[in-house]
Amino acid sequence: MHSLKAITALGGNEAQVDTVHGLTITECPDWAIASVAARMGKEKPLVTAFKKAMGMALPKPSKSTGKDGITVFWTGPDQYFVEAPIADNETLADTLAEALKRTASVTEQTDGWVRFDVQGAGCSDVFERLCILDTRTMAKGTVSRTSLEHSGCFVMCRTHAYFSVYGPRSTAASIHHALVTAAKSALG
């Protein structure tokens, strides 16, 4: 086991949790992410290979699916992010690359992103101060790309009281600040 200690995107040893007027904003460092992009002419073989390897169909545009703690969401034409608990899946990209053979190009994306989970009744009141997404009408399981207070992010609607924001890891502090500030402003 290697000797290097990981820190979270916000620079802490533990994940940051904030509660603002009943809304919790939680830093989520324990996820591995791999990008899967179909190779040319291999779009259908990828679907088959992925189903075989992961037991799931690949999601349609702007949608996500999940099974046994693993989530897959659409990120572009024939492109997907696969997210799995990092404890057992730190080398997710390698595992997937091997399983999918050359039907897709697989790239580690784990530390390209910081994930913040936003939970509570006031989610939409907060998101409407941050990004253009109409979170009040977003269907469950939808993932949209958007600019959130000037950072390019993915926003996933799990339920109307539970969203996840994936933003660039280097910008974690700014994104966190934007979430907390908007919550303090819009709620309570």
Added chain:
Amino acid sequence: MTQINRLTGGLIDHSKPLDFSFDGKSYQGYAGDTLASALLANGVRLMGRSFKYHRPRGPLTAGSEEPNALVELRTGARQEPNTRATTAELFDGLVANSQNRWPSLQFDAMAINDRFSNFLTAGFYYKTFMWPAAFWEKVYEPIIRKAAGLGSLSMQDDPDAYDKGFLHCDLLVIGAGPAGLAAALAAGRAGANIILADEDFACGGRLNSETFTLDDADASDWIAATLAELTSLPNVRVMPRTTVIGAFDHGIYGAVERVSDHLAVPAPDKPRQIMWRIYTKRTVLCAGAIERPIAFENNDRPGIMLASAIRSYANRWAATPARQVAIFTNNDDGHRTAADLQAKGVTVSAIIDTRADAPSSKQAEVLAGAQVVNSLGRLGVKQLTVQLADGSMRHVHCEALGVSGGWNPNVHISSHQRGRPEWNTKIAAFIPGKDGPDGLSAAGAAMGVFSTAGALESGMNSAISALQDIGISTKPIKLPKAEDAPVNLQPFWHVKVGKGRAWLDQQNDVTVKDVKLAHRENFRAVEHLKRYTTLGMATDQGKTSNMGGLAIMAELAGKSIPEVGTTIFRPPYTPVAMGALGGRAVGKNFHPTRKTPSHTWAEEQGAVFVEVGNWLRAQWFPQAGETHWRQSVDREVIATRKSVGICDVTTLGKIDVQGADAVTYLNRIYCNGFAKLAVGKTRYGLMLREDGIVMDDGTAARLANDHFVVTTTTANAVSVYRHMEFCRQCLWPDLDVQLISTTESWAQYAVAGPNARKLLQKIVDPEFDISNEAFPFMGCGAITVCGGLRARLFRISFSGELAFEIAVPTRYGDALIRQMMEAGKEFDAVPYGTEALGVMRIEKGHATGNELNGTATALNLGMGRMVSKAKDSIGSILSERAGLNEPDALMQVGLMPVDLTNPVVAGSHLMAKTGPVNAKTDQGYITSAAYSPILKTSIGLGFLKDGGNRKGEIIRAVNPLNKQEVLLEVVSIHFFDPEGERLRA
């Protein structure tokens, strides 16, 4: 405190007194007052001084169209100029001061301008201030700057927070008067997503100012019931205190919500205002109408107001500007003011009606076919001179005059995006035209439907029609019984009797004479009229004056009013605080901050940071005792070249390139060849733009046959990735290549210096041989470090030293730098920042953004031969253009001062050793310069004409701005280790 002009009733709360001060004097008003209504109730009519002539002024209106009663609201850092007293909600402790006067409102020395009005007419500044020429900068301009403007800024930072936000709806209803409320109610009951916005703090629109009944009860009953229902509906969002400021493209509307302006200070963490972007499918504009005045000589005295405004003050705010009021009207609406005033116990001294067949009145004597030709009373109107129908003159006493020239539908927003309103002869006014913003329709008074019954019905019908358009069926609702009076108006724009000035635009002090002057001087097109006279160019955008100006120009030009036309309407509808446009992007949060993986560690070391785009990078790491940055930077360079230094280079773009055609793709992106790059090797790559100019440089590392990692400069990471995606998706969709950015995913450090390998051998796991034989210069590969952590190693060097770049997943970047510094202790390892990085790369002659400046070609960089002619690549063809390949083309050279104590100054231009200094004799320019602690002199890189053939020549670097000239010798760009022996160690 007595409020001498306070009346009974109204929509104010007489049980809630509020203290406020104006120009240092204390007064009392009530909850529900505006600053203007409270001042009027206290007998204060004088509230401002006009822009040019500093004439005493009072409020003309009771709304956001106000031209005169502009005050500085609040004090200290929150002070705001040009606040309309007519819309400022009164709160306890409110402090306001008048503006544009010295020393006081009552006595303003600048009123001397009024005596020179003949010299200060429209456009006077085009004819003056020209002689003597020397006076312009030192005398005229400072005077004009001092005199210009109305209010003053606090000059302190705005301490308030502003939010920005995004709303979505099926139907946006602009205005919550009878038309808007009916529209929202019908649409809300149909289940559509509705936003109902009104600039006022109380919904109800004109109904709040009238004594109309709805269903034989107070209009306020119906308003309250409607609002209660609307706010109970989950699909309806009612937004009072929210001004829709503009119709923008694609159905997007801007709206400013005043969250805290009615409070003394915003609550903690809450914004002062919110700038909303509303994305709506359909919009109904129910913005009502604005009354227009009639111009006559001295029509601008305090107390002379729009008749409907006097009615608003009396009915809604229980205040009257005076106890004796006269009316001047050309339509029935003026009579309504007389009736409502008398009902509240105010005397109406006369109704001066321009119509020969004016109706009689129970409230006062009606002077039919008469016109007001003058007024007296400098600090407040006292008396009118009236010309009767038979031509005789009469004096009428009054301390306020209500003027009603008819109503202008509020077409502003329907005329955004170059919509043009249409003329409606029946009401002698413009109504919304057919080419306004897509998806917007108008209803009620905004559409020229002036009666309450008409407004209710047209509001409801517009909503039904708009929702039908988007597939939502809406049932008509039961509307209350309401008045349905016809419009009885005879157009009358201005009184032609009298030689003195009659005001049109009161805020910019534009008179009827100015319009006539513009016509005489041939500025007759409506857009010229506007700009030559400045009519309509003040903060009120001419809402109460444009019509009058057009009508007079039409008369003079012998045209109809619609033939003269209107000027372009532009957002914002009313002034917007700059803070609302900036939102939260203020100060440190102006843009997001990107931190490197070693940021926390660098902070602990006391690093000095520099902004590189959104990134913060360590610039240098001062040690104890160092007081000047040169000490730190020199030390870092010396230490790195002597032993080993470590630098965080995470910020440089990293792009993962995979696919069966990855090599083909890279060969087209880069001008140099990549087809033969072996797996496990890295190559320097030059990317050209289509026009042959260099776009970016970097490296491509081949990790597998079909897998590369491409690097870019920090500054171009995003633009190169965007370019690469464009090429992949649009230029060559037939290639099998996939891209994704990995800049963020991997922490990357440069480890450079003679002991770099020795240090890394303590980090890299022993099964990976990184000796010179096993891992030569430009090698690359996947490795593990510190007992099994996945990592990547690249043997590339920007510093020119024996160097590697080591990458680990970002979450381990902090631990890695700490481990490497620990391992490096035995080698006196130093961290180095961007400054030392810059010095070392200049010493080695490596180009960066300073050289890749958007005009340099590969040839200029001395890399002309790198543009392969064995294949096609972006920019290859156009790089062959004759103009880019002249025999004396600029060439990159090294520069050293002849006198080693002299500086080399980047940006200096290069000239021959002697001779004139001008653009014709220009030989090139210096792109980069630094002090080299290794060579103990300043050195620089630059572009010099035919530089390749001028080594050894002595030239001059000139900096005419600072009168600097330095003799330099032209040398090789490789100042240090020119054979590259250290690189390949």
